Amino acid sequence: MTTRKAYEGSRRKIVIAFDIGTTFSGVSYSVLEPGQVPTIKNVTRFPAQDRASGSYKIPSIIYYDSFGGARVVGAEATRDGIEIEARENGWVKAEWFKLHMSSAQSTIHPLPTGKRAVDVFSDYLRYLYICAAQYICDTHVGGHTLWKSIKGEVDYVLSHPNGWGGREQSMMRQAAFLAGLIVENDLSRLTFVSEGEAGLHFCISSGILKKSDMEDNQGFIVVDAGGGTIDISAYRQKPGDDASIFEEIAPSRCLFQGSVYVNVNAKKFLVDFLRHSRFADDVDHLVNVFDKSAKVRFKTDQDSQYIKFGGVHDNDVSLDIKFGQLKLNGHVVQIMTR
Structure with missing residues (x-):
């Protein structure tokens, strides 16, 4: 389309x-x-x-x-x-x-x-x-x-x-x-x-939004979940002969709750959690690994996540660090995403 x-x-x-x-x-x-x-x-x-x-x-x-x-x-x-x-x-x-x-x-x-x-x-x-x-x-x-x-x-x-x-x-x-x-x-x-309007045009030109999706004057929502903001827009095809015209059917939203804020929350937690350990200076590296691994894999608070940041000699049972991997309970990661 x-x-x-x-x-x-x-x-x-x-x-x-x-x-x-x-x-x-x-x-x-x-x-x-x-x-x-x-x-x-x-x-x-x-x-x-x-x-x-x-x-x-x-x-x-x-x-x-x-x-x-x-x-x-x-x-x-x-x-x-x-x-x-x-x-x-x-x-x-x-x-x-x-x-x-x-x-x-x-x-x-x-x-x-x-x-x-x-x-x-x-x-x-x-x-x-x-x-x-x-x-x-x-x-x-x-x-x-x-x-x-x-x-x-x-x-x-x-x-x-x-x-x-x-x-x-x-x-x-x-x-x-x-x-x-x-x-x-x-x-x-x-x-x-x-970004909402740009997302709409992309959905149309790429075929993600199909003609059947717009039948019966129904609306649809475009969500752009980015690094800094989450942009939410709602549209419908405007009634008339020109199928290329769309109209906004609800005020667009822009939430400053993008993925970077998850990293900010993770860093706050790790700074406090590792404050009195020999791993306190590794926080920035841990956050980078978290960003590429645990944050991407996280689905539910029932699943623990692991941040692999060191070698086999990096261990601290009291912190749940074994063989260079920090174990995070799923509910802790869930809190970081809020």
Whole structure:
């Protein structure tokens, strides 16, 4: 099922869409040819992400040096040994920075000294733009010629949580200007879309939402459970001859209860739990392992979870640590998810 129509413009152009998330981000684009139905492509290659070839997600992380310069970004900021290199060079990590763009500003993961949320957002947006441009040049036939001919005809789309409004959009517009994507106060080449609406279009274009799902004027709910926010939207197909028109049937919701808050709760628990043990300095590592293992596997409070963080000589029976694995009761993990 698709409602996409042929491009009616008279000149070839390109649209690049950025989905900057709390923990991961992505880029998609479409080359618009007059009279042709557009196809949407994902950028699936980023620096230092060779082992994840074909992945369209990139970590939303930047390391800054002591002068405020961005040193490594995205997948490069998660490669082996980066934490050692950062410590030796005095680099500071910026992550979960998207949460600071909201009026409901988060106090978790403070921004690097001297950096505003819009500065970090801008640096990351510039990086994604460079990656997208390189990908288009490398993957299209005659890509360099194509990009050179239309790079001045680029429109941009930025997605944002349902709860964001004029204040946040103004900051995102400023970030796009600082990143060099648009001229200051340009309202013509930058479009915003809520994550709920973007999710609706994805469900339609990918075939997840079928025609039978919309019979008898019934509504449906789109839930985007992200790293920082959970966005909930309700729609129905608007009665009439045009099947491509949908309407919102309930106020959209934006809850600051995404997956990163589970990690925050886990860290609070582990800091207290291991405070007087020899494993107190391992908390950050434990949280990283928890994020990739126990948090993903958790289903019910009846199942214990294990965090494998050490070796066979790491044992403390009083803490339920055996052979480098910390056992967590299911009800403890359940509390972390609230």
